[in-house]
Each structure stands twice: as C-alpha cells, then as structure tokens.
Amino acid sequence: MTKLRQALAIVDWSGWLGAAIVVAMVGAAVLAPWIAPFDPVAVNIEDRLTAPDAVHWLGTDQAGRDVFSRILFGARASLAVGIGAVLIGGLIGVSAGIFAAYKGGLAELAVMRVVDAVASIPLLVWAIAIVGVLGVGPVQVGPLSLPNEVKIVVLVGCLFSPVFARVTHAVARRVVSADFVKARWLQGAGHWAIVTGDVLPNCLSPIIVQATLLVAIGIVVEASVSFVGLGVQPPAASWGTMLSDARNAIYSGEWWLPVFPGLAISITVVGFNLLGDAVRDLFDPRSEARTLVA
Amino acid sequence: MSAPILSLSGVTKSYPRGGMLGSVFGARAPVLALDDVSLDVMAGDVVGIVGESGSGKSTLAQLAVGLTRPTAGTIRLGGEDLGLLMRDHAGPWRRRIQMAFQDSSSALNPRKSIGRCLEETLVLAGVDKAARPAEAAALLGRVGLGAEMLPRLPHELSGGQRQRVGLARALAMKPDVLIADEPVSALDVSLQAQVINLLGRLTGELGLTLLFISHDLALVRALCRRVIVMRKGRIVEEGPCLQVLESPRDDYTRLLLSAVPKGIEGRRRPPARTSNPEFPRP
Numbered sequence: 001m002t003k004l005r006q007a008l009a010i011v012d013w014s015g016w017l018g019a020a021i022v023v024a025m026v027g028a029a030v031l032a033p034w035i036a037p038f039d040p041v042a043v044n045i046e047d048r049l050t051a052p053d054a055v056h057w058l059g060t061d062q063a064g065r066d067v068f069s070r071i072l073f074g075a076r077a078s079l080a081v082g083i084g085a086v087l088i089g090g091l092i093g094v095s096a097g098i099f100a101a102y103k104g105g106l107a108e109l110a111v112m113r114v115v116d117a118v119a120s121i122p123l124l125v126w127a128i129a130i131v132g133v134l135g136v137g138p139v140q141v142g143p144l145s146l147p148n149e150v151k152i153v154v155l156v157g158c159l160f161s162p163v164f165a166r167v168t169h170a171v172a173r174r175v176v177s178a179d180f181v182k183a184r185w186l187q188g189a190g191h192w193a194i195v196t197g198d199v200l201p202n203c204l205s206p207i208i209v210q211a212t213l214l215v216a217i218g219i220v221v222e223a224s225v226s227f228v229g230l231g232v233q234p235p236a237a238s239w240g241t242m243l244s245d246a247r248n249a250i251y252s253g254e255w256w257l258p259v260f261p262g263l264a265i266s267i268t269v270v271g272f273n274l275l276g277d278a279v280r281d282l283f284d285p286r287s288e289a290r291t292l293v294a
Numbered sequence: 295m296s297a298p299i300l301s302l303s304g305v306t307k308s309y310p311r312g313g314m315l316g317s318v319f320g321a322r323a324p325v326l327a328l329d330d331v332s333l334d335v336m337a338g339d340v341v342g343i344v345g346e347s348g349s350g351k352s353t354l355a356q357l358a359v360g361l362t363r364p365t366a367g368t369i370r371l372g373g374e375d376l377g378l379l380m381r382d383h384a385g386p387w388r389r390r391i392q393m394a395f396q397d398s399s400s401a402l403n404p405r406k407s408i409g410r411c412l413e414e415t416l417v418l419a420g421v422d423k424a425a426r427p428a429e430a431a432a433l434l435g436r437v438g439l440g441a442e443m444l445p446r447l448p449h450e451l452s453g454g455q456r457q458r459v460g461l462a463r464a465l466a467m468k469p470d471v472l473i474a475d476e477p478v479s480a481l482d483v484s485l486q487a488q489v490i491n492l493l494g495r496l497t498g499e500l501g502l503t504l505l506f507i508s509h510d511l512a513l514v515r516a517l518c519r520r521v522i523v524m525r526k527g528r529i530v531e532e533g534p535c536l537q538v539l540e541s542p543r544d545d546y547t548r549l550l551l552s553a554v555p556k557g558i559e560g561r562r563r564p565p566a567r568t569s570n571p572e573f574p575r576p
Contacts (some may be wrong), residue, residue, distance in 0.1 A: 179395040180403040183460075186359055186393055187418045188384030197414070201405045221499060 007282060015278025021271025029075035038066035040073040041235040049254055059256035061245060067256060070237035070263050077226070077238035078124035078268065081153050082218035086211050088157025093164025094200075094207060100165070101172035102195060105170025112169060119162035123217075124224055126159050127152070131230040150232055156221050160214050167210045168203055175202045205283040223265055239265050297373050298334035299503055300358060300391070300471055305331045305367035307353050307527075327353040329527035330367070335505065337470065340497050342535065343507045344550065345524035351507045354524070355475045358505065359393045372470070389419060390539055392464035396476035398456035402448040408434070408459050409444030415466040433462040437492060454485035458492065465496070471503045474498075478513065490517055511550065523547045540571030 011019075028035070038056075044064035052059045058067040093115075100111040131152065139146045175181065176199060184194050219239075225231035226240025235242060239261040246257035303398040330351045335341055343351050356362045359371060360380050369376040371391055379387040395401040403410060412430040422430055431441040437458040447455055457477060464472055474493065478486040494517055497504050508514050514521055514535065521538045523531040523546065531544040542548045 179397060179401040182361055183393070183395065183401060183463065186361070186388065187415055188388040189414075189418060190384065196402050197406075202403065 018274025033074040036069035038069040074237040081222035082215040084153035085156035089160025093161035097165040097168025299337040314338040341519035342521040350522040350527040391471040392469035394474040
C-alpha cells in the first residue's frame, strides 16, 4: 500500500487532471441514462434552438433536443470507439510486434512489411472507404446483428494495429536481445513464459502511452466518420453527428450547437493525453527511484 | 575425471555479412567468428579465456551454453552432444551449464524483484515451492548479499550487487559449469576484486568448473589455473596460467602481455589497481 502511495506521488497535477477528465467522461458515458436531464432523441419543436438557460444547460438543437443530454449519450459512442478500437488494435498490434521481434528472421520481415502495407494508407481514407463499401446498416454475424458502431470499432481497431505493432516491435527488439531474456532461455524457460514474463512487461510503457494517444485519435475518427454520415446514425447522438448537424448553425448564430460537442471532443482528447503521460511515468521503474531519492 | 565435462571439437561459427539479404545474395564471404576451435575442459577446471575484442571469446561462450549453434563441429557437455541435448529445451541438462553476463544492468529484468528473479529460477531448477524463499536467501548469502535484497528491484542495487545477483541466479540452477563472460569488466576496480574473490571462493567451495572470459590478464592470473589465448577466432596458445603468462611462446600473447601497464605483478590476488588495457591490433 505504501508502495502504491509512493508511486502515485510522482503523478503531478496534469496527470490528476487527465485522470479526472477521463473518469468524468467514462462516468458520463456509463451513467448517461440516469443523469441526463432529458431524453436525447425526444423531439420538442416548441423548444427548438433555445440558448443555454436554467432548463437546457447547454441549449437545444434544431429539433428541440437537449444538447447536454445528447453530449452525455454521445460520450458512449465516442468512448466506445476510442477505447474499443485501442483494445482491438492493441491486441492485434502488440501480438504482431512482439512475435516479429521475438521470432526474428523471415517471420519478422514478413510481419513488419504487412504492417507497413496496412499503415501506408491513411486511417480516415480506410475508414471512410470501408464503411462506404459495407454500408451503414447493421452487420449480420451468425445469429448476432451488430450495429454500425461495432463495425467502426473493429475497423478502427484494425487500422490502429500497425501503429501498435511498430511501437511494440521497436521496443521489443531491444528487450529481446537483453541478457535477462537469454538468462531465462538458458534456464529452460518456455517461449510463453519469457514473452509474458520478461518481454511484454518491459515493452509496456511506450505501448500504454501510444494507447492513450490512440484513444484520443479514435474519438476524433469516430467524430469524423459520423460527421460525414457513415458513423453513428441519426437520431442517436454522437459528438461527430452533433457537429455535423451544427454546421449550418455556425453562421446563423446558434453558437452552442458546434461549441459544446467540439469542447467535449477537445477536453476528452486532452484528458487522455495527460493521463497517458502520467501513466508512462508510473510504469517507468526508474521514475519511482527519483521520488525515493528526492 | 578422465572425460572432459565440456569439449569443443573443430567448432567453427560464421556469421553472414550484411544481414539476411547478404546471406541470400551472398556476394561477400561470411565473417568467421570462430575458426576450427578444439578445447577440452575438465571438471573442476578454472580456465581463463583472453583475447582482444572480436577474438571470438564471447562467441565461444554463447556456443558452449547453446545460445547459438555452431556452423561446423561438435560441442559435448558431459560427453553428450549439445545439439541433441538442445532438442529438449527445458531438459535437466540445463542445470549443468549456466552463464553469468557482462552487463549487470541488462542481465536482470528491471521489473522483477531480486527475490522473484531467483525464485522463478528455482522453479526451473526443480525446487519445491515451500523451500524456495529460504533457498533464495541462501543463494544471496552465498554471493555475500543479505536477504534484505530480496524485495528490491535491480535499479536499487549497485552494479557490483547486481553482478552478484546474476551469479546467484546462475548458481540457483546448481550448474557443474559456469561460463562468466567478462563478469567484471563493467565494474569499478574495488568491485572487480570482490567479484573475483567470490568466483575464486565458489570454485573452491562448490567444485564449480569455471570458464572465465576476460581481456584483463591480471584478473585471469589471479583466478585461473589454465589460460587460453584467442585471436581472430583461433586459439593461439594455451597452457597453465603461470607458464603462459610468464613465458609466452606465441608472439601475440607476448604482445598482449606487453600491453598491460607495469606495476601489476600481483600473483594470486587481484591487484589493488588494474586497468583495462586497449590491446593494439597487430
């Protein structure tokens, strides 16, 4: 317990701010049905385009829907895509990167060239092209009917995997050649034990930093895909669709329509970035020594 | 006693030049790291292997423990072909030969406490779970460290302490043969003496067979009974330590000796001050 407290002592205010933002956003997404003051899809023409006031804290949109409630529900789509895509991409990419670094030789060459090939096409182009081809309807996988969001999570996850693969490969190459890995090998430890016990833990800090950065990018990708109409389908709320709907309001004076979803995206992205920096410091065993010395 | 515990016969190791593409398009001759080396090490021997950088000392060490396979020739451990033994990766033969590494900061996993590092070694050495904590503490005691080191992480130890933990880890497998690849060249002089004394004591107490690889002739003289001089992948001279170092027959050995600064004529103990001479390339 004291060890944890010592470790946490190195987290500075920006790390705590990042953690607070992320916790708040995740909390908002999870608790949206209970804390949202209004139904996010309920149309109320009489109250349309009201400026922020005591009833509608962040105003209402063209259909009279409460912007605050829609942002809370929109956090679900944004965070689901951001976090889900990072988990999928991390699983694929980290496995591929470690496999390539550990195996070496032709396998390494083959895996990393495939990674290069996938990474050579820009993320958004991939996303829009594939969703465009597959369409925005639900996907039928056996007995399951998966909504469009799942398609985007898997797709963005696959597109993230080369980034993870490269980062992991770069650091794992160094770890694999370290003497402690050779020592384990000489003791007769198996590949799996070496990879999970010695290689992976020493690759984690750049992977985690990358993961938090990619959550932020995932949120932006979801917003972008939804903005062009290929993501979350109306009337469901997402920050991207809200921005898209707000395009025309920018010139007609309803400033709250683009500003608040835009702020939500920006704050969440900054929050994940700050958290990423703090987590990287936490995972560095040497940074602990710094506080013990100081 | 008659059969050698470790024997190399006609061992050659070559690396392709220019990486993988170089080996495919093989325009240039491969690099010969070890060229037809034969060597017998008897049980209980303390053998020093000296030579300049690139002479093949470390390649020899890696081949002997099975980290790489020879291009040609056979290596026998206790009379059995290492190539055949290696088919059983985690076989009991692993306990017969272990290695201590040069760079103590790379030799220990920075995320594992000393205790965990030793205990997971003891798992593979076949020690019962209940006996492991006591055994780990005993191993640390053997290398002159206290049990208070067990919960620490490698970065909380000094280089000399880490090097001794590395030795303790190798000893945890209860090896017959220990290969120490430049175990002290990354340490400062007072720590070098500690580790050399420790190695000397361990070979005496445990009857350990030691291959001590070094470029520091003074340390080899202090520790070893027999010395092998290597150059460009070949053994140029071998024999009893005193004989080779006092009256070398080979020109290269003479050159190595003349490169050692004057004033370190200590015999059976490490000198108070040593240096790491840069051997001139002939």
